[in-house]
Amino acid sequence: MQKPLEFPITPAVLHQPRGWVWRAIGRVYLRLAGWRIEGTFPAEPKFVTIVAPHTSNWDFALGVAVVFALELRVSWLGKHSLFQTPLRRFFFWLGGIPVDRRAAHGVVDACVKAFEGAPARLLALAPEGTRKGVSQWKSGFYRIAIAADVPIWPVGFDFRDHVVRLMPVFRPTGDLEADLPHIQALFNGVHGLRERAGRGTRA
Structure with a gap:
């Protein structure tokens, strides 16, 4: 008989019941x-969550399954075009925030204000910015964490071992060049659905 899956306890401030069917x-x-899901939630009520590696559309499906399974209240940034489809209501219901990458100047400020106006918030971002192969991570997640004065919570989607890895939070120092290698090193051994080489940073 297969052992039932064990799930980490979602903090009350991040708990969003959607009904037993969705769970x-x-x-x-x-x-x-x-x-399976390994690890626990941070003690802090507010944090920027970085999910990596992002190599396939299946990452989104897995993320939705985790959100439903844990009944998790989450915010995430998505291309504005996603919110112009028949699924736009569903994406908003999931906590999606549309972003126009052609006019991204105010994204960091908007995210910081969202943190300031909420008692708790989990903002999930893909640091690679795209599922296509990139040699450098974007630094937007880091700038948001610094400006909002919140920690960074790394979460790995390991498709080789089929494990969602909830890692300890990382507290940024404000030194991007020093911190990024440490953050990226946390994902060593975490395998995306489609492997690719080279991970760095870019603004």
Whole structure:
């Protein structure tokens, strides 16, 4: 008999019940696909979550399953074009925030204000910025964390071992060049669905 999956306890401030059906969908998906979740949530009520590596659209499906399974209140940034489709209501319901990459000047300020106006917030970002192969990470997540004075929570989607890795928080010092190598090193051994070489940073 297969051992039931164990799930970390979602903090009350980040708990968003959506009904047992959605919770069951998330947990059944993870079970059937062979995924497990390892680690715990940060003690802090506010943090920037970076999810990596991002190599496939299946990353989004896995993320949704985790959100449903844990009944998690989450905010995330997505291309504005996603919110112009018939699924726009669903994306907003999931906590999506549309971003026009052609006019991204105010994104950091908007995210900081969102943190200031909420007692708790989990803002999830893909530091690579795209599922296409890139040699450098974008630094937007770091600038948001510094400006909002919140820690960074690294979460790895390891498709080789089918593990969602909830890692300890990283507290940025303000020195981007010094901190980024340490943050990226946390994802060593975390394998995306499509492997690719070279990870650095870019603004």
